[in-house]
Amino acid sequence: MADRKCRTRMLAWAGAALALTAALAAAGCTSTPATTSAGTQAGSTTPEVTTAQAGQVFAAYVAVADRAASTGDASLALSNVTGVQKLTITTQLKAAKSGTGALARYRYGPPAVVLPRQGGYPRWFVASVTRSLVGRPGSPGGTAGLSLAATGRVLMVFVQGRATAPWLLSSTSQLPAGVSVPPLSTDSAGYVATVxxxxxxxxxRPDATGPLQAAVVDDGPASPAALVVAAGNLTTGIYAAARAAMTAPAGDLYQWELEGTHYSNVALRTADGGALVFYEMYLDSAVEVPAILNKGVVKTGPPITVPGYLAFLLTPGQPVPRLSLDTQQLLSFAAVDPPAGTASTAAKIQVIAIGGGLIYASAA
Structure with a gap:
């Protein structure tokens, strides 16, 4: 059974994406509206990032990350990351310290840099690059229950908060095999328009992309949101993986929910007038005795199995849980939101990339 914060409003589906977006907003499930993409300041004279500068930022990140992974230097590993990437690396370091994991190490090919047209801070850009894993996977238990290929193309979002701040890697999202980024709307100088x-x-609305995806992840193909969100590994696939992960003892409840975060979303305009949206979501899961969910008298049940990949996040030596087991993943996504009025009635939001992983677990 999955907990659904947005379900009641979702059932008022009126057969159009606009109606669903309004319903989600009424339920408090959309991000805070913004008149421009996150960080853009109208009329600012902040210099645009150049291809050469972006290339230098990428090369510097790769050098530092490789040195940190090869030496196990925690401070170095955290020195050039923020947001989703920072929490992902923090979990990898905890796993490495416990002996159950390792700091992921990668080899990168030449990057293709995507530069948004922007006028203020924070500044950001995207590096699209082929990445190959060297050694052990970096996300304990997989990413949203999915196993990412050891080699694949990733979209890496770098941000700079202010003129004197360093450039940091905010998120890395991998595209499944056979999936590609659509052509983007570029000007004569090669910059891409933001949305x-x-x-x-x-x-x-681009800020409704995450909530719409969440509705499908939570409720599966039967969700009204499936009318505008395409089935695939990163939508119905996550739903299927969550259902397959059900290991609750008889009588206990298993729940999962994909929900929004406080992190900023950004969007680039595609050549056909759609949007390539970058955003972050939490994936929460819980096994609980019914009384906890219903806020009744709690009676302990049979032992709850703790997967081996979670053990390092729990208190050493604590008793086997009999009341609850909670986990949280922080995930990054990229999705293609097609233009309104697209001629093809089959046009839907396509979630094309995923990153991040486990960041928290608790048991009682």
Missing amino acids: PLNSGAQLA
Whole structure:
């Protein structure tokens, strides 16, 4: 059984993406609207990032990350990351310290740099690059229950908070085999136009992309949101993986929920007028005795199995849990939101990349 914060409003589906977006907003499930993409300041004279500068930032990150992974230097590993990437690395370091994991080490090919047209801080850009894993996987238990290929193309979002701040890697999201980024809307200088997060020019507002995906992850193909969100590994696939992970003892409840975060979303305009949206979500799961969920008198049940990959996040030597086992993953996504009024009625939001992983677990 999955907990659904947005379910009641979702059932009022009116057959159009706009109606669903409004329902989600009424339920408090959308991000805070913004008149421009996150960080853009109208009229600012902040210099644009150049291809050469972005290349230097990428090369510096790769050098530091490789040195940190090869030496196990925790401070160095955390020195050039923020956001999702920082929490992901923190979990890897905890796993490495416990002897159950390792800091992931990668080899990268030449990057293709995507530079958004922007006028203020924070500044950001995307590096699209082929990455190959060297050694052990970096995300204990997989990413949203999925196993990412050891070699694949990733979209790496780098940010700079202010003029004197360093460039940091915010997120890394991997595209499944056979999936590619659509052509983007570039100007004569090669910069890509950004899209306001509350834009009405796409099938759904870009800031509703995450909540729409969440509805499908939570409820599966039967969700009303499936009318505008395409089935695939990163939507119905996560739903299927969550259902397959059900290990609750008889009588206990298993729940999962994909929900929003406080991290900023950004969007780039695709050549056809759609949006390539980058955003973050929490994936929460819990095994609980019914009384906890119903806030009744709690009676302990049979032991709850703790997967081996979670043990390092729990208190050493604590008793086998009999009341609850909670986990949380922080995930990054990239999704393509097609333009409004697309001729093809089959056009849907396509979630094309995923990153991040486990960051928290507790048991009682």
